[in-house]
Amino acid sequence: MKKHKKITMALAVATSSLMSVTPDVHAEESADIGDWDIDAAVLYYTESDRVSAFEPVISAKKQIDTDESISLKLTLDSLTGPSANGAVPSINPQTFTRPSGNNGYTTSANETPLDDTFKDTRIAFNASWEQALTRMTRLTLGGNISNEYDYLSLGLSAVVAHDINQRNTTFTTGVSFANDTIEPEGGLPTAFGVMQPSGTLQPRQTDSDDKTIFDVLFGVTQIIDKDSLFQVNYSYSQADGYLTDPFKVISVVDGVIGLPIIEDATTNLSQVVYENRPDSRAKHSVFTQYKRNIIGDVLDVSYRYMFDDWDINSHTLDFRYRLKTSETTFWQPHLRYYQQSEADFFRPYFISGQHPGEGTDNVYATSDYRLGEMTTYTVGLEYGEKYHDHGWSISGEFYLQSISEPTKKVGQLVQQELYPDVDAFMLRFSYDF
Amino acid sequence: MASPCEILVETRDHVLAKKLIHIAANEAWRIERKFSRYRDDNILYQIHHACGGPVEIDDELALLLNFSEKCYQLTDGMFDITSGVLRRIWKFDCSDNIPTQKQIDALRLLIGWGKVSWQQPFITLPEGMELDLGGIGKEYAVDRAAVLISQVSDLPVLINFGGDLYATKPPNSRESWQVGIESIGGLNKTGIIQVKSGGIATSGDARRYLERDGIRYSHVLNPKTGWPVQGAPKSVTVASPRCTDAGFLSTTAMLNGVAAKSFLEAQGVPYWIQN
Numbered sequence: 095m096k097k098h099k100k101i102t103m104a105l106a107v108a109t110s111s112l113m114s115v116t117p118d119v120h121a122e123e124s125a126d127i128g129d130w131d132i133d134a135a136v137l138y139y140t141e142s143d144r145v146s147a148f149e150p151v152i153s154a155k156k157q158i159d160t161d162e163s164i165s166l167k168l169t170l171d172s173l174t175g176p177s178a179n180g181a182v183p184s185i186n187p188q189t190f191t192r193p194s195g196n197n198g199y200t201t202s203a204n205e206t207p208l209d210d211t212f213k214d215t216r217i218a219f220n221a222s223w224e225q226a227l228t229r230m231t232r233l234t235l236g237g238n239i240s241n242e243y244d245y246l247s248l249g250l251s252a253v254v255a256h257d258i259n260q261r262n263t264t265f266t267t268g269v270s271f272a273n274d275t276i277e278p279e280g281g282l283p284t285a286f287g288v289m290q291p292s293g294t295l296q297p298r299q300t301d302s303d304d305k306t307i308f309d310v311l312f313g314v315t316q317i318i319d320k321d322s323l324f325q326v327n328y329s330y331s332q333a334d335g336y337l338t339d340p341f342k343v344i345s346v347v348d349g350v351i352g353l354p355i356i357e358d359a360t361t362n363l364s365q366v367v368y369e370n371r372p373d374s375r376a377k378h379s380v381f382t383q384y385k386r387n388i389i390g391d392v393l394d395v396s397y398r399y400m401f402d403d404w405d406i407n408s409h410t411l412d413f414r415y416r417l418k419t420s421e422t423t424f425w426q427p428h429l430r431y432y433q434q435s436e437a438d439f440f441r442p443y444f445i446s447g448q449h450p451g452e453g454t455d456n457v458y459a460t461s462d463y464r465l466g467e468m469t470t471y472t473v474g475l476e477y478g479e480k481y482h483d484h485g486w487s488i489s490g491e492f493y494l495q496s497i498s499e500p501t502k503k504v505g506q507l508v509q510q511e512l513y514p515d516v517d518a519f520m521l522r523f524s525y526d527f
Numbered sequence: 528m529a530s531p532c533e534i535l536v537e538t539r540d541h542v543l544a545k546k547l548i549h550i551a552a553n554e555a556w557r558i559e560r561k562f563s564r565y566r567d568d569n570i571l572y573q574i575h576h577a578c579g580g581p582v583e584i585d586d587e588l589a590l591l592l593n594f595s596e597k598c599y600q601l602t603d604g605m606f607d608i609t610s611g612v613l614r615r616i617w618k619f620d621c622s623d624n625i626p627t628q629k630q631i632d633a634l635r636l637l638i639g640w641g642k643v644s645w646q647q648p649f650i651t652l653p654e655g656m657e658l659d660l661g662g663i664g665k666e667y668a669v670d671r672a673a674v675l676i677s678q679v680s681d682l683p684v685l686i687n688f689g690g691d692l693y694a695t696k697p698p699n700s701r702e703s704w705q706v707g708i709e710s711i712g713g714l715n716k717t718g719i720i721q722v723k724s725g726g727i728a729t730s731g732d733a734r735r736y737l738e739r740d741g742i743r744y745s746h747v748l749n750p751k752t753g754w755p756v757q758g759a760p761k762s763v764t765v766a767s768p769r770c771t772d773a774g775f776l777s778t779t780a781m782l783n784g785v786a787a788k789s790f791l792e793a794q795g796v797p798y799w800i801q802n
Contacts, residue, residue, distance in 0.1 A: 098793035098794075100794055102767070102772070102796060105601065105772050105776070108593075108598070108601075109670075109771045109772050112593070112667070113674060113771075114590075421538055422539060481542050481543060483542070483543075483546070
């Protein structure tokens with residue numbers, strides 16, 4: 095019988111070259127490149143009795159080439175509802191003048207003074223362009239503009255990511271710069287200027303001011319094994335310029351009875367002074383994250399430590415677990431714990447006679463709860479369905495902010511809760527086209 | 528493809544499954560349109576009607592021709608894409624209609640890859656000669672569909688174009704795909720092949736033969752003699768990493784006639800023979 099040659103080897107070579115080239119006709123079909131991947135989301139946020147926000151977001155990403163993409167994002171924010179003005183509650187009703195100086199609002203007895211003027215619409219646009227510089231290095235350039243009635247923010251950023259170690263290790267370096275301009279209605283108040291009755295001359299310095307924020311970031315992402323990765327980032331942020339909140343005031347109270355001093359008896363206007371913050375802030379933060387794939391589920395835990403030269407330090411612990419319930423559906427519980435210490439110039443109120451004089455801008459004070467000692471808890475749940483080319487998800491989060499009361503309070507303030515807990519609910523619906 | 532085609536996708540995602548099926552079907556139709564001998568609007572028609580002149584061809588056909596040339600060399604001329612012209616006289620309609628040696632000799636002048644001038648990207652075919660990619664087209668379509676599907680999904684998919692098939696990976700629900708081999712000869716003893724992944728192709732068709740004076744002529748034609756191969760099995764099924772390889776090996780085994788089994792043994796590939 096004829097002896098047969100073994101031809102399978104030569105055949106394998108021939109078929110691999112046969113299958114190696116994509117026929118021209120597919121150039122247009124494999125054009126997932128060039129399609130816009132569009133994602134739309136709506137966020138509804140509401141704090142009980144306070145601010146609520148409605149925020150539609152539309153984002154789009156286009157893969158220009160296998161190593162080049164652009165992303166665009168448009169956000170519309172509509173905020174309404176009252177927010178705390180920083181003054182203390184009283185056993186008597188109190189009146190305050192609106193930022194515009196044109197009219198006032200009254201807070202009932204034993205209620206936290208809330209400024210209900212707060213109503214704003216913000217429109218923000220972000221664009222970024224990612225491009226491979228070399229086979230192992232990617233550059234992302236970004237720009238953003240955000241505008242609201244009295245605020246304009248412009249920013250630029252650049253991030254370089256470099257892979258080594260067979261792409262198991264990624265080094266990231268980034269810088270960003272932003273310039274914000276604020277021009278509130280009625281102008282910027284003078285530091286520690288005393289609020290005057292509506293319709294009269296208010297203590298104002300200028301119409302507008304700005305601040306610059308410069309950030310740098312260094313990060314390392316290490317793939318540990320095929321199912322897990324670890325990331326460490328350090329970032330430094332330097333803000334300079336006008337960092338004060340022009341809408342926040344500090345009450346001046348009687349040192350014995352704790353009642354706000356009456357500034358204007360005819361209108362019940364309490365004596366409050368405008369706050370003043372340092373004109374620079376340097377923040378350092380370290381962020382670590384661990385992600386692990388557990389048979390289709392994804393565990394994502396992270397911790398952030400931040401400290402700054404305002405003497406605030408904070409810890410954030412975040413936990414998410416994405417539970418895959420089928421090929422296409424998932425549930426994701428989310429827990430977050432945040433704790434911060436207060437700024438060294440945090441003053442819930444001033445005792446009459448002890449507050450800095452108008453225009454003393456080298457002394458700093460704020461009663462803004464966001465710079466006080468606080469702990470927040472977030473509990474959330476997300477449900478989503480993901481298909482090959484589309485998907486949607488809905489998530490709900492409950493948020494509780496617990497702000498520490500001052501340890502020593504005078505007079506009637508002992509019975510008052512200066513910083514009641516704030517709870518909020520957030521609902522987000524997202525659709526990926 | 529003139530035969531039933533099916534795509535099995537194991538998933539609960541209907542949308543994705545549909546998409547994958549469309550990808551495979553579109554690729555099959557594309558390849559059929561492009562390389563069918565029965566159309567007058569494709570490159571093959573242009574080559575066949577160039578009156579002995581050169582025709583410039585695209586990369587995909589060039590790759591197929593290079594591959595066919597390699598097959599021709601590996602089989603010492605037994606696998607020849609110019610042998611399709613024999614079908615003009617050999618009609619395997621179960622009759623006793625055997626062509627004469629004179630007819631066969633006349634056609635043999637139009638057979639032989641060696642007579643074709645192939646200098647990429649130009650092919651020149653002597654007048655009257657024809658290219659027939661039917662011997663590899665279906666298997667190639669299976670492999671191409673598999674490539675396209677794997678570009679968008681890593682789901683377990685079984686592509687079956689008229690009995691030539693490819694499995695991207697084992698199904699999640701069981702260890703392997705179960706592929707039945709149609710029994711030939713009325714014994715109704717259907718074989719089951721367990722396929723984890725890779726290509727499977729079958730050559731042989733019990734319904735296509737001629738019979739005269741007690742001699743049964745199979746539809747497998749020897750391009751050198753112009754006569755059906757003697758003693759070829761009724762069907763040969765081969766498993767190989769790619770469907771195109773499997774198809775070539777099963778066809779070549781048939782061309783080896785009685786030596787089909789020893790040929791396959793020498794190749795060291797899994798095979799199933801029905802005699």
